Amino acid sequence: MNEELNELILDLEGVAPRKMFGMDGYACGRKSFGGWWEDKLVLKLPPADHARTMELPGAEAFDPMGGRPMREWVVLPDMESDEVLKLAEVAKHYVKADDD
Numbered sequence: 001m002n003e004e005l006n007e008l009i010l011d012l013e014g015v016a017p018r019k020m021f022g023m024d025g026y027a028c029g030r031k032s033f034g035g036w037w038e039d040k041l042v043l044k045l046p047p048a049d050h051a052r053t054m055e056l057p058g059a060e061a062f063d064p065m066g067g068r069p070m071r072e073w074v075v076l077p078d079m080e081s082d083e084v085l086k087l088a089e090v091a092k093h094y095v096k097a098d099d100d
Helices: 003-010 047-054 081-099
Strands: 015-020 023-028 031-037 040-044 073-075
Touching: 003 015, 003 023, 003 081, 015 031, 023 081, 031 081, 040 081, 047 073, 047 081
Parallel strands: none
Antiparallel strands: 015 023, 023 031, 031 040, 040 073
C-alpha cells in the first residue's frame, strides 16, 4: 500500500476507511469504491471511465477469485497521484450516486 496515496484518498470529502474482500478499502456512505489488493489500488468506475482506464498500460480487470473479474472494478497501473485522486473522486461519486 502506498501510505501517502492512502492518506490522500482518506482525506477526500466523505471518504471513510472500510475493509472489503479482506483488504483495506474506502467507502462513501454505505458503498465501497476502492481498496488495496496486493499493493495495487483498485477502484469501482463507471463504464466510460472503466474503459478508458483499462486502456492504460498495466491496468487490469480486478479478479480477486481468479476466473471471474468484477465488472466495474479495475486494478490501476502506476500513475501520478493527482491522476489517481481524480479517478478516486470519480469512483466515490459513482457509488454515492448509486447509494442515493
